[in-house]
Amino acid sequence: MSKNKYTIFLFLIPTLVFGILLLYFVVYNVYYSFLNSSATVLQAKFVGLSTYKELFSNSLAVASLKRSIIWAFVLIAGANIMGILFASLIYFLRNQRTRTVYTSIFVYPLAVSMAASGVIWTWLFNIHDGVDYIFVRIGLPRFPWLDSPATAFPSLILVSIWVFSGLASLFYLASFQNVSKDVVESAKIDSASSFRILKKVLLPESKNAFIVSTAIIFIFALRFFSLPYVSSLLNPYTETSVENLYTLYTSLSFSESSAESVIVILIALVVVIPFALYGIKRWLAND
Amino acid sequence: MIKNRNKNINSIKSTKSIKNIKRVIHNLILVIFSILWLFPIYVMLVDGLKSVSGVLTTPILFPAKSSLGPLITVSVALARPIFNSIVYTVPTAIISTYVGAMAAYYFYKKSRMINTLLFTIIAIATFVPYEITLLPLTGFISSIGLFNSYLGIIIAMLIFYLPTGALLMSIFLAVMPKATLESARIDGANDWTIFNKIIIPLTMPGFISTFVFILIESWNNFFIPLVLVTTPGMNSASLALMSYTGGYGTLYNESFASALVASLIPLIIFVFLGRYFIKGFQAFGTGKKG
Amino acid sequence: MVSIKLNNVSKIFKKGKTEFKALENINLEIPNNSFFGILGASGAGKTTVMRIIAGLEAPTIGEVLFDNTLVSKDNVTIVDPEERDVGMVFQNWALYPHMNNYENIAFPLKVKKWTQDDIVKRVYDLSDILGIREVLAKRPGEISGGQQQRVAVARALAKNPKFLLLDEPFSNLDANARDDARALVKKVKNDLGITTIIVSHDPADVFALAEKVAVIFRGNLVQVGTPRDLYDYPANEKVAGTLGDINIIDFDLREKNGYYDLIFGNFIIPGIRLPNNYDNNKITAGIRPEDIIIEKNMETKQDDEIQLIGEFQVSTVNYNQGSFAVVLNVSETKIKGISREPVFYGEKVKAYINKSKIKLFDYKSKNVMKPDEELAKN
Numbered sequence: 001m002s003k004n005k006y007t008i009f010l011f012l013i014p015t016l017v018f019g020i021l022l023l024y025f026v027v028y029n030v031y032y033s034f035l036n037s038s039a040t041v042l043q044a045k046f047v048g049l050s051t052y053k054e055l056f057s058n059s060l061a062v063a064s065l066k067r068s069i070i071w072a073f074v075l076i077a078g079a080n081i082m083g084i085l086f087a088s089l090i091y092f093l094r095n096q097r098t099r100t101v102y103t104s105i106f107v108y109p110l111a112v113s114m115a116a117s118g119v120i121w122t123w124l125f126n127i128h129d130g131v132d133y134i135f136v137r138i139g140l141p142r143f144p145w146l147d148s149p150a151t152a153f154p155s156l157i158l159v160s161i162w163v164f165s166g167l168a169s170l171f172y173l174a175s176f177q178n179v180s181k182d183v184v185e186s187a188k189i190d191s192a193s194s195f196r197i198l199k200k201v202l203l204p205e206s207k208n209a210f211i212v213s214t215a216i217i218f219i220f221a222l223r224f225f226s227l228p229y230v231s232s233l234l235n236p237y238t239e240t241s242v243e244n245l246y247t248l249y250t251s252l253s254f255s256e257s258s259a260e261s262v263i264v265i266l267i268a269l270v271v272v273i274p275f276a277l278y279g280i281k282r283w284l285a286n287d
Numbered sequence: 288m289i290k291n292r293n294k295n296i297n298s299i300k301s302t303k304s305i306k307n308i309k310r311v312i313h314n315l316i317l318v319i320f321s322i323l324w325l326f327p328i329y330v331m332l333v334d335g336l337k338s339v340s341g342v343l344t345t346p347i348l349f350p351a352k353s354s355l356g357p358l359i360t361v362s363v364a365l366a367r368p369i370f371n372s373i374v375y376t377v378p379t380a381i382i383s384t385y386v387g388a389m390a391a392y393y394f395y396k397k398s399r400m401i402n403t404l405l406f407t408i409i410a411i412a413t414f415v416p417y418e419i420t421l422l423p424l425t426g427f428i429s430s431i432g433l434f435n436s437y438l439g440i441i442i443a444m445l446i447f448y449l450p451t452g453a454l455l456m457s458i459f460l461a462v463m464p465k466a467t468l469e470s471a472r473i474d475g476a477n478d479w480t481i482f483n484k485i486i487i488p489l490t491m492p493g494f495i496s497t498f499v500f501i502l503i504e505s506w507n508n509f510f511i512p513l514v515l516v517t518t519p520g521m522n523s524a525s526l527a528l529m530s531y532t533g534g535y536g537t538l539y540n541e542s543f544a545s546a547l548v549a550s551l552i553p554l555i556i557f558v559f560l561g562r563y564f565i566k567g568f569q570a571f572g573t574g575k576k577g
Numbered sequence: 578m579v580s581i582k583l584n585n586v587s588k589i590f591k592k593g594k595t596e597f598k599a600l601e602n603i604n605l606e607i608p609n610n611s612f613f614g615i616l617g618a619s620g621a622g623k624t625t626v627m628r629i630i631a632g633l634e635a636p637t638i639g640e641v642l643f644d645n646t647l648v649s650k651d652n653v654t655i656v657d658p659e660e661r662d663v664g665m666v667f668q669n670w671a672l673y674p675h676m677n678n679y680e681n682i683a684f685p686l687k688v689k690k691w692t693q694d695d696i697v698k699r700v701y702d703l704s705d706i707l708g709i710r711e712v713l714a715k716r717p718g719e720i721s722g723g724q725q726q727r728v729a730v731a732r733a734l735a736k737n738p739k740f741l742l743l744d745e746p747f748s749n750l751d752a753n754a755r756d757d758a759r760a761l762v763k764k765v766k767n768d769l770g771i772t773t774i775i776v777s778h779d780p781a782d783v784f785a786l787a788e789k790v791a792v793i794f795r796g797n798l799v800q801v802g803t804p805r806d807l808y809d810y811p812a813n814e815k816v817a818g819t820l821g822d823i824n825i826i827d828f829d830l831r832e833k834n835g836y837y838d839l840i841f842g843n844f845i846i847p848g849i850r851l852p853n854n855y856d857n858n859k860i861t862a863g864i865r866p867e868d869i870i871i872e873k874n875m876e877t878k879q880d881d882e883i884q885l886i887g888e889f890q891v892s893t894v895n896y897n898q899g900s901f902a903v904v905l906n907v908s909e910t911k912i913k914g915i916s917r918e919p920v921f922y923g924e925k926v927k928a929y930i931n932k933s934k935i936k937l938f939d940y941k942s943k944n945v946m947k948p949d950e951e952l953a954k955n
Binding site (some may be wrong): 014032090117215 | 309326328367387395396407421424429478509510528531542549553557569571
Binding site for chain 2 (some may be wrong): 631632633657658659660661662663664665667668669671672673674675684685688689732733736
């Protein structure tokens with residue numbers, strides 16, 4: 001055997017160690033969720049599924065899990081719609097530079113931290129000095145935004161749509177640009193309207209963009225923490241599941257926090273595993 | 288005849304004007320959405336530079352007398368957190384990209400079943416929502432004595448961003464012709480030489496994309512510093528924003544100034560290296576160079 | 578300088594569950610200092626042979642020896658390509674696009690830790706031989722294909738390799754550059770006396786360069802010999818086709834005084850001798866286009882070998898370097914011949930055939946049968 005066969009393996013080891021550590025963390029959570037570790041228990045012991053029972057009787061935890069899923073779905077719908085809109089508006093621009101400028105405008109929120117977005121939008125949602133200032137001046141009713149339990153959560157969803165629409169538009173734009181120029185040109189010569197080209201030529205070719213943006217946004221949505229945390233700290237009406245598991249952790253309900261982690265990871269894996277496999281097929285196809 | 292011609296000319300004129308109207312509407316929609324999307328930037332600049340008297344007399348949406356006061360106050364307060372963020376994220380991004388590229392080189396060179404499995408593990412690890420590792424992560428970092436330390440944060444970030452680096456670099460490496468690697472082997476180069484002298488220079492655009500992507504993502508990571516440091520002197524820039532969230536009685540100019548200062552580095556990177564960031568995101572999603 | 582030996586080499590590629598046998602039981606010896614050609618259609622396995630010699634692949638079964646040192650055996654690479662000390666020119670040259678041409682040629686020397694002075698001298702010497710001194714400061718992307726190829730040859734030769742491998746080295750060049758490149762490779766090989774192996778699908782490459790040629794067909798080594806041997810006495814129908822354009826026709830046989838007429842419609846070749854034990858009423862014959870002489874007005878002198886066999890209708894004509902490639906329509910089949918004068922579509926033309934150049938193959942096995950003169954001699 002030649003020595004090089006072993007040196008190449010050294011290239012993989014660091015990444016493998018960290019990757020396995022991460023997966024070990026996930027497995028550790030599963031183990032821990034079967035214990036009853038909390039501030040009130042001196043010696044944690046194996047209790048089977050009873051921590052999960054406790055978790056599911058915790059109305060805040062259940063509500064936060066539901067909220068995370070709803071957030072993911074509403075954001076997926078909103079960001080995909082806005083993404084398609086932006087992608088088509090940009091696609092039909094002629095000038096490459098203008099395209100780049102508009103793309104950057106719609107994508108830049110991704111570069112701003114969700115915490116900073118939280119700070120900014122909390123003030124914009126301020127019912128005296130924020131956008132309500134204009135609403136009142138032009139005779140509209142004052143919208144309660146973060147101040148009312150009913151509107152606080154939808155308000156944050158709006159912020160997340162502001163953040164992620166640009167991302168969805170990137171994937172759609174890439175799909176549109178993959179469609180052969182000749183097909184689009186010949187449709188134009190047949191004097192098809194832009195709207196018709198979009199509907200008949202571009203969108204049918206955008207299945208991949210839809211899958212990718214949906215999966216990626218779902219994964220990001222499950223991670224939402226700092227936006228609700230910064231903008232409405234510990235507001236039970238905006239709390240996400242990862243926020244709730246943090247709250248459980250800080251209130252020393254360790255096993256319950258782990259159990260909620262396991263639920264979140266299970267929800268994530270429903271999307272992550274098929275998506276990773278789908279992606280791998282494409283990555284390997286690159287060979 | 289002449290009438291007919293006039294009619295034709297008129298119809299050509301009218302289709303032309305319809306086209307113009309369409310173009311105007313098209314651009315108008317884009318401009319309206321751009322204004323909406325840029326609004327937070329506008330308020331950050333206008334209100335982050337507003338004097339106290341301006342804050343008391345004007346609403347957020349309108350400009351007023353400007354002052355560098357809030358910016359200076361906030362910058363002084365955020366200097367340490369920003370320094371901390373640089374210490375947390377720059378090594379994280381460099382190591383994740385470089386060491387991730389090493390793993391990518393491994394996958395590029397070897398393509399066997401077992402490696403597809405390892406690659407799958409790394410891909411899944413990339414997409415795991417890191418918040419769920421809260422308990423084991425804090426336990427692990429404390430147990431190796433790195434709670435409240437720079438190294439602890441960097442290690443924690445590497446756990447999440449190294450698989451990302453490996454995944455992205457694998458995608459960027461996949462398009463390199465295999466013959467280049469083989470020709471370097473024939474030329475007598477070992478793996479280390481091939482990696483540093485051939486692979487890294489040839490994938491430089493992808494390397495930059497991966498670096499920028501991880502730098503911005505880790506800069507904006509709120510959660511890891513939140514759970515791994517308790518002393519205020521170790522706060523990251525995002526974390527330090529917590530003291531400016533506002534509410535009634537606070538002056539909003541400092542809130543906007545803080546958001547501006549804390550976002551300045553990622554925004555500057557975005558302005559200059561935005562296309563790399565976008566390519567990074569596209570690769571992250573579609574597995575393509577974008 | 579080294580001789581190369583392949584013993585019972587087979588190579589099987591697996592893609593998912595399907596197996597693909599790229600090479601089957603290849604035995605080959607490439608003598609020291611020779612210019613050796615490996616010829617085959619694309620996908621025949623010839624590049625795999627070269628990659629196994631270079632060490633980029635290990636044979637699934639079998640062994641590879643350099644002189645008498647085992648370098649790989651039964652799926653194990655014993656000596657890695659980086660230690661085999663071979664020079665290789667890739668099909669698309671695989672130059673490093675981020676380095677200039679000087680750095681490309683110097684790369685194998687830097688890896689070997691030559692001193693700076695030695696590197697400079699070696700790169701300049703080679704550049705002078707190959708005529709690329711002026712482009713050393715440019716990058717590969719900034720020079721012509723022919724120059725890129727010279728840079729690739731220089732890089733392959735830089736470290737004084739034991740032997741040189743050329744993988745389809747001319748296929749990315751246009752026709753003119755190709756002739757120059759062949760001449761240059763021949764000169765370099767003669768000047769440096771290095772064992773050289775060229776892999777190609779183009780018979781012109783091996784005719785121009787190789788002293789000995791191995792023909793590979795569907796993973797099997799079918800024949801080894803000098804280019805002339807292979808051209809005139811191909812082992813079977815497939816080798817005949819690999820070495821150049823050839824009409825392969827199945828004829829009916831009719832005996833006449835111990836000789837046979839080969840009959841295909843009205844295309845009849847009289848007076849052919851067959852082995853006594855041939856017991857089929859059909860036979861496969863290969864006739865190269867240059868052995869079917871087409872005439873309209875000119876008169877070709879007939880003799881024992883060259884005989885007029887009839888008049889046929891022209892189907893298509895192509896002008897090709899001083900002669901006309903004519904396709905005749907014979908019983909719904911196209912037969913290619915050569916004319917020295919222009920003929921046109923639809924015309925009736927005379928066809929002569931050079932009987933001594935007809936290759937006869939067993940109808941069942943498609944393997945070659947000795948031509949009749951040889952039979953007469955034996």
